[in-house]
Amino acid sequence: MTTKRLTGHIVLGVVLLVCTLSIVVKGLLVTVGALLTLFIFSFLYKDNPYYKFAEHLFVGVSAAYWMCMGFWGTMVPNLFGKLYPPMVGSVIPALKDNPPEPFMVIPLFLGVLLLLRLSSKAGWISRWALAFIVGTTAGLNLVRYLRSDFIAQISSTMIPLYASGAAGFNLGETISNSVIFLGVMSGLIYFFFSKEHKGVFGTGARTGIIVLMVTFGASFGYTVMARISLLVGRMQFLFDDWLGLIR
Amino acid sequence: MKRRVPLIIVFCVSLFMVIQYFVPLDSLERVYRSFLDYTIIIGVFALLLGIWSLCRVNYDKIKRKSENWQYAIITLTGFFIMTIAGFLSGWGRTDNYLYQHLFSYVLVPIQATMFSLLAFFIASAAFRAFRARSLLATLLLISGLVIMIRFVPLGFLSEPISDLAGWILRVPNMAAKRAIIIGVGLGAVATAFKIMLGIERAYLGRD
Amino acid sequence: MNFLNRIVALDRRWVFLFLFVVVSMAYLLRNYFSVDITVTKEVKSIYDFIEKRNEGDKLLISFDYDPSSLAELHPMSRAIMLHCFRRGIRVVAVTLSQYGAGMVEEILREVAAEAKEAYGVDPQYGRDYCFVGYRPYPAMVILGMGENFRVFFPRDYYDTPLDSIPLMQGVRNYDDVNAVIGITSGTTADFWIVYGNARYDMPLALGVTGVMATDYYPYLGNAIFGLIGGWKGAAEYEKLIDRSADANAGMPAQVVAHLTIVLFIMIGNIGYLLSRKSTNAVS
């Protein structure tokens, strides 16, 4: 226990020393950024006050950031600017002379309905606004999914199982095409809900899950590269930008 | 009134969204675009609800002195300082020192570091889960390894491994993804139908 | 037995620590490492395609990413453009990403200067490359460019009419460039395939982030003739053009990290299999 505590003190001391030095050399801001980086990394060891600090700060600041973005980026130009254009004239001069759009009271009205949720009595009215959003989504998705994912995927699976190129029969391609065909079919069989996975159907479903697992392994393996790039990015920040070890 | 009106709204709005997709009329397109605008604006109003919830939860923590209540102060302080910074430059502008620097030296580094934790978690997840426990787990393990090993210089083995990796990515990978996409497409359409017709209405609560 | 169990249930923090140490060492000592990179077919085919073109042939390169993906995609953009300039291939640049325009303008200038320094060629704006800028709604722009570039880009980024730019004279649409290379970090890659290649059938190659790459492998050979995925792809391309740069600098860390993970998986499995054997023996 005491050695652990001692190690803790030593680590803390070193970090403090480096920080003091870096504030002098590199300035406060980079040091703050670097410290926060280390705080987050400390979570990998265990939950601790430094991580808690960074986490809570992050939550608060980011919520305010998105609120400001929502207000200045959406509310002002898209609602106020359309209801009463002169209001945003100083920000977006191009909008100043647009005629007001009276229909924009609809989202204003729905938005206010939503806020009624804070009252325990009239809270149920807020569902009108939610219903509007859910309805838009449902309608949009009904056609969106059929259009983009669905039909395109079906038609591109219609490939000849027997492949031949300029050089005649192409064995490799034929095997690949057959695997694709069988893979898609068995994958679809796996997703059947109302049929018991037994007999031929069971074999199909089993093949389906095998193909799925191979794919998941491959995706996982491939993503490692992208994630390591992120880590190297942080090292670049810590070692180059902050400590300046290399350059 | 409490239940029927929302269902009617859902039905009418969603039906409109479907129809406008097939009918290329300007008037419909204009309404369609306004609808999308409306949902975004309503979203900002909802953000106020979110902020209210955030403040209340944290305020309660401080008031009740529940565990870790000190950190709730940090959240609220961070929130209010950033909010003030966001309105400091006057109408419609956020280009002040405080806002910009809170963004660049607090938000950005923490965010990037949180993201980079994935490098560690992907390693620990692989270590723990890639075990030859069953046929399926073994397949997961093997195909993952084949893809990862491409990075490791292995001399004469490198080329066949990279070929095999390419084949896995090109063939079984495509087949499985297609099957998932087709399934997801059908499921999404079915869910949209159910919402439209009011069969699925969990989102409205049930009282 | 005890040892095996401990390996099987090794605290994940040892994995974290090991990975951290190893990756930081590899990063710090990157200049002392050389990584032998195996060039994959999908990257090589893009290189070959450019290598086989004649001087004066044209490529349309679309930089559809914004500064947040810069770290991952800039290395491949640089490598491809350097290759083009070295071979005397003309580059028509466009961006379909809202925040991309400034970044693309910068990288074009940088690479032109780099090519001059490295290969003694002197790429000139308007003659050897040009940048038509940004337009919103990528799907529509891709469709429109299939008709005529001028539908959406009557003028270039600097407001010069396209017909006044020597490079663009006689360049109507995809038929007049030899290929399109889309370097993208989002759904624009799908648009290039669905609205570009499927509709107009021009040769198309993609450069994408590492996470996206697996999604586009299925299109190799039919919709796209080449694919560069993340840093590894960029490093391969750098190797092909024999010019080690950013992507190669990160490669030691990548290789070591992959090796570490593979090693841990192996150890875990050996431990698991052995411990299962010994429990079987006991029972």
Added chain:
Amino acid sequence: MRHLLRLFLILLLAFVVDGQSVYSQESDPVTSTADSVATEPVTPPPASAFGLAGEDMPNDNGHKLRVKWQYPAEAVGDITGFEIWRATSPTGEFRMLGQAPNDYFEYLDIGNKETPAPDFMANNSDFFYKVVAIGKNGLRTESEPGGPFRTYGQWFHRGKTPVLVGVVLFGCFTFYFIRAAKKGKELYVRPLAGIEAVDEAIGRATEMGKPTLYILGIGTASEIATIASFAILGRVAKKIAEYQTQLIVPCYDAIVMSIAQDVVRSSYLQAGRPDQYSDDMVYFVTNAQFAYVAGVNGIMMRQRPATNFYLGYFAAESLILAETGNSIGAIQIAGTDQITQIPFFVVACDYTLIGEELYAASAYLGRDPLLLGSLKAEDWGKGIVMALIVVGVVATIFGWDGFRELIRVNL
């Protein structure tokens, strides 16, 4: 309810009929050729462009027109290109629209749909065009104004017919099976491991006296995955209310939070314990992806839930959440329709609902015949897809490409 269904069917039918009647009307594209007087090419070139023709573009509301012209092949070398001008009357003010290179003899005029814009193009109205050949020597030769060319608005987008067929067909299936289910026809559904584990997982949390964490993902309420997740949340919350354990639902999106509050509140009401619900169970964290993850990680480390649900739309944070959850020893049930994230859940969680299974989960949990009926409809959809693929593959083997064209969506 019945009336609603019927109304919908009638509307759909009317819509199909309407669409088709219009479809046949505009099937032959309207082409009119201007009898513009071709002035003899002046020597030295440039020669005058002539034979202006305009063609309405289909499948829009009449804001697009394709202009074509001819130019003597031998004179093409003398010009650098063409300019295309448009006006609303032959004598009116012409506006330059754009340019085309010298070997290009058509121009797609995409007009603006809104009135104040300078390149506004009204639908169902006449336009006149002029093409100017720009000579290499700088000479400009104008064609006679060609026209009138009329833009036509259409009522139905023909390219989207396969989608319409799909929607109608699928709608019919859904109706049929829902009706069948209502009549009490027993529908078999195969077991899903992830769903069967739900009870056990909540039970475990109860035994351990620890809370259950439910994450709705980082999607907005407009993601189908999020909506599917609400339905599951309703079932889960009801069980939790019955077992009297604690539920934590930290939210990423404020609208999602509002809806989730409603859902959980009514589940507690249904379970007969409305007094145990409070808005503190379902609360907002923040709207930034990784700040949300940081917050949820903190919740996991400090409140130590025994069971974690991750159901909805997820991006890169999936693995951070799942690994942290695993490190505290929670039972984890995940589900998403995001293909790129499924592998991470599969690796790091105990149970994973893959893609479509997430949507089906609420039907499984509720055993509501209406919802089960729609599962059957989905299966029929899959069956048809498989049949289509088989026919398509056979068709390509015999080199009959028409079949693929049949189901193509032309936007």
